[in-house]
Amino acid sequence: MPAGEALAGLRHWHPPGARGAQPPLVEADLVVYGGTSGGVTAAVRAARAGLSVVLAVFGDHVGGMTTGGLGLTDTGHPDSVGGLARAFYDQVAGHYGSPAPRWDFEPHVAEGIHERWLADAGVEVRRRQHLESITLAEGRIEELRTDDGTRYRAPWFVDASYEGDLMAAAGVTYTTGREPATAYGESLAGVRPSTNHQFRFPVDPYVTPGDPASGLLPGISPDPHGEPGEGDHRVQAYTFRLCVTTADDRLPFPRPDGYDPGRYELLRRHVAAGGYELYGRTCLVHSGPHGDVFDMNNHGAFSSDHIGANYDWPDAGHARREEIFQDHVRYQAGLLYFLANDPGLPAAVHEETRRFGLSPREFTDTAHWPPQLYIREARRMVAGYVVTQADGTARASASDPVALASYVMDSHNAKRVVVDGAPRNEGNVQQSVTRPFGLSYRALVPRPGECENLLVAAAVSASHVAYASVRMEPVFMMLGEAAGAAAALAHAEGCPVQKVPYEALRHELLAGGAILDWPPPAAERP
Numbered sequence: 001m002p003a004g005e006a007l008a009g010l011r012h013w014h015p016p017g018a019r020g021a022q023p024p025l026v027e028a029d030l031v032v033y034g035g036t037s038g039g040v041t042a043a044v045r046a047a048r049a050g051l052s053v054v055l056a057v058f059g060d061h062v063g064g065m066t067t068g069g070l071g072l073t074d075t076g077h078p079d080s081v082g083g084l085a086r087a088f089y090d091q092v093a094g095h096y097g098s099p100a101p102r103w104d105f106e107p108h109v110a111e112g113i114h115e116r117w118l119a120d121a122g123v124e125v126r127r128r129q130h131l132e133s134i135t136l137a138e139g140r141i142e143e144l145r146t147d148d149g150t151r152y153r154a155p156w157f158v159d160a161s162y163e164g165d166l167m168a169a170a171g172v173t174y175t176t177g178r179e180p181a182t183a184y185g186e187s188l189a190g191v192r193p194s195t196n197h198q199f200r201f202p203v204d205p206y207v208t209p210g211d212p213a214s215g216l217l218p219g220i221s222p223d224p225h226g227e228p229g230e231g232d233h234r235v236q237a238y239t240f241r242l243c244v245t246t247a248d249d250r251l252p253f254p255r256p257d258g259y260d261p262g263r264y265e266l267l268r269r270h271v272a273a274g275g276y277e278l279y280g281r282t283c284l285v286h287s288g289p290h291g292d293v294f295d296m297n298n299h300g301a302f303s304s305d306h307i308g309a310n311y312d313w314p315d316a317g318h319a320r321r322e323e324i325f326q327d328h329v330r331y332q333a334g335l336l337y338f339l340a341n342d343p344g345l346p347a348a349v350h351e352e353t354r355r356f357g358l359s360p361r362e363f364t365d366t367a368h369w370p371p372q373l374y375i376r377e378a379r380r381m382v383a384g385y386v387v388t389q390a391d392g393t394a395r396a397s398a399s400d401p402v403a404l405a406s407y408v409m410d411s412h413n414a415k416r417v418v419v420d421g422a423p424r425n426e427g428n429v430q431q432s433v434t435r436p437f438g439l440s441y442r443a444l445v446p447r448p449g450e451c452e453n454l455l456v457a458a459a460v461s462a463s464h465v466a467y468a469s470v471r472m473e474p475v476f477m478m479l480g481e482a483a484g485a486a487a488a489l490a491h492a493e494g495c496p497v498q499k500v501p502y503e504a505l506r507h508e509l510l511a512g513g514a515i516l517d518w519p520p521p522a523a524e525r526p
Helices: 037-048 083-096 107-121 165-169 261-272 318-341 347-354 464-470 473-493 502-511
Strands: 025-027 030-033 053-056 124-126 131-137 140-146 151-153 156-159 206-208 211-216 242-245 280-288 291-298 401-405 409-411 415-419 422-426 429-431 437-440 454-456
Touching: 030 037, 030 473, 037 053, 037 083, 037 107, 037 156, 037 473, 083 107, 083 473, 131 165, 156 165, 156 473, 165 454, 261 318, 318 347, 401 473, 401 502, 409 464, 454 473, 473 502
Parallel strands: 025 151, 030 053, 030 156, 053 124, 156 454
Antiparallel strands: 131 140, 140 151, 206 211, 242 291, 280 291, 401 437, 409 429, 415 422
8 A cells, every 4th residue: 555545534633615605503402512432421411311412523433532542441440430431331341241341442342332322312413523613602602613614502511622622712711731840739740750661771862873963863852851840831742542453354554654764763772772662552452253452552762652742732723733643643653664664673573563453443434543642631721629639649639529530640751852961751650649539520610700601521620740640531431421410400400500509410420320439338339
């Protein structure tokens, strides 16, 4: 297959065609913007409560990272997962004939469950819907318009996008990047010397070895390392979580358009120094008649995380994000092609890499490559309650929890620089939480007076450090369900989302199997 056709059809943003003379007007009780896993649960929960619901999906698929290649779920404490999220993993287990919840699965299985839920709940799903503008009136979103001309009107909205695009358009206070340690008194905030996923062998970072004047190799920033605790604009690295297999019908890793082996010279030197490990961690998610299937993740000093390439993403428009998306595709596909084929690498590296290939049974409309980029972090709302490291370490607790987070505070590297003549990755945080901790309802709604008919299900109010635990897919599903339940209550009560009675919301969530306290009372345990 020619290089330019290898990943044909793989896009983040599909620009719309010509607009019709009469742009469609879509009206409902609730519009959910963003087809992530939290968007699905928000829509389903509200629809089951009797609201008419429209789910506006950015691309062609629903489920975000849950259906986009993240086949091994980061759960933390499994018993902290309740409600629709728990039901999802129970149904995954049912698909595979397992008596207990399964946290590992193939992408098409996850998408099938989400699609079935939406259809059964009567949710109207509209795809390739890209936010263009909104109209605000008296502190409420009145209308949302997408770039194909569609107009959405509803009394209630949920922003379930990873980026918080609707939230930002509504003028809600938000932040990006890493706060300084002084902002919330967090010892893990800001610049962090990385110990994990770090170079452990001497590797020369210069184009001409030993000559700083020759410039830095691709992938290395000229910026200083920075002092621990300094805040900045940087965002933890993004990647694609690939679904790969060792089956005989696996597809060779494609040579991407614009492939440049020089982009991986630092990796070549790292391999020569003895630092090779298969470019990413491969986690088994299924063994079946076709062979073993794996979720391939970042691991090590130089891997699938495209460090330093995503700083513009949080606030970028659709066209700029498309550029960043394609750069990530070229980087990661090129990395695999390099490991499998470059004549300067040992034959053992080629052989180990070629044991794997893209699964022919996944992502069939995008050349078997996931269309969802792993947006680990983008915008974060700043609301009446900001979840911080203190919540994760049990030094603070929310009085109005709507879900629990329990995974480690896990933030990937944010930059690669030179320190004392050697490459160093910076920004990795991997800190266990003390116990599962509650996420406040106030972290899902804007400050009073900012927007009274909007709930946020993914870009919630949390510091960079705390968001590193919050950002897990089971949590997004639980937060989405809470947002959908709150929208139904706001609709019934006729009150702003900020004034939804917490006890009523708590009652509704517990009735749906949510886990809101730790340890959970015996009656609430899964």
